[in-house]
Amino acid sequence: MDHWSACFLFVSFLGTVFHTNGAELTFELPDSSKECFYQEIEKNVSATLEFQVVTGGQYDVDVTLEAPNKEIIYRQVKTQFDSHTFVASMSGVYKACFSNEFSTFSHKLVYMEFQVGDEPSLPGVGEHVTVMTQMESSAQEIHKNLNSIMEYQTHHRLREAQGRKRAEDLNERVLWWSLQETLAVLIISIGQVYILKNFFTDRKPSQNL
Template sequence: TPSRCPRQCSVAATGCWYCRLPLLLLFLVPGSSSASESNFELPDNAKQCFHEDIMQGTKGTLQFQVITGGHCDVDCRLEDPDGNGLYKKMKKQYDNYTFTASKNGTYKFCFSKEFSTFTHKTVYFDFQGGEDPPLLPGENRVRTLTQMQSVYVSIQEALKSVIDHQTHFRLREAQGRSSAEDLNTRVAYWLVREALILLVVSIAQVLLLKSFFSDKRTRTTCVES
């Protein structure tokens, strides 16, 4: 009969590999060699740039999305250390661009909304430089992984997927909340205007009806001959 894991897991219990999974969850935090993730407010008719150091031959990925503001679009430009443009898009709501660094240096990516002078925008971006370090020593080499090691790698990939989905749904929730708050404000203003209009119309009707039933005194003038 197959052995069962006891309630108190022992490190020496080699047959009970899944007893140690709760301990592994404390250490399986996906990370990359170089990453920047943030959201910021872009003022009216402004431009904001960010910088990231990347080694030659390293793969980089830039992902951005406008959360709130106007038509939810922004201009984006990515430059290499020499100032050459690698990526340039105008009035994009969201996009994803992957490239390979041709030289060592500081790469710059900028967001601007010089075409808009009325509303500020909230922009989210995620810049990944390089690949995730291997979870296990020698993972990149061709070799057979044990059952426990395969579970480690599967959990790491699942956690990455969970983080990506959480980020996606948080952005959608922020967009939905912003739209709902804007709609609520417009409805409130419209209700106030309707209430004022009804008040004015009611007062006008009362005054009009009152004028119909009021006694009009006729004045007579005597003309002397």
């Protein structure tokens, strides 16, 4: 495994994490291609689609969100990241599509989270008719804060991976530019030495005619 693959090992793991109320994954989006994902949502249920281009090209994709009746309820063109929250107007399967068809050579890695409904509460908490005890309230608050921390960590790692890839690309460009400059300096130096050598070389009489 090379350093580039290791850098995104954590995002590959996210691709296996699916929730009953949504999905969180990363996927590869080749050049001139389109990928669609489907999520069943009940009527009047709130949902959030969030995405971010981690690597590739200008870090942008085209995104559309389609309702079961084929109506486009959200569209973005050449966007790096965004988040869209909506309330389902009807029950059915909603389709989120990510397009890289405008690019003919840039391979991209995209992170997506499709959250449906509210975050589930702790098991056993709030299931009784009495008021929650102080311990239950504290446990519920801790659970909520831990979920927020997990979200912050995910976005921080995505930004870290994106920054690392950009730094590696910049380092590679600087390396190649330095090699080209070094080669150019060597060629010019050799040429100058050759020209100066001809100036100080004694010519034969036949050459002066």
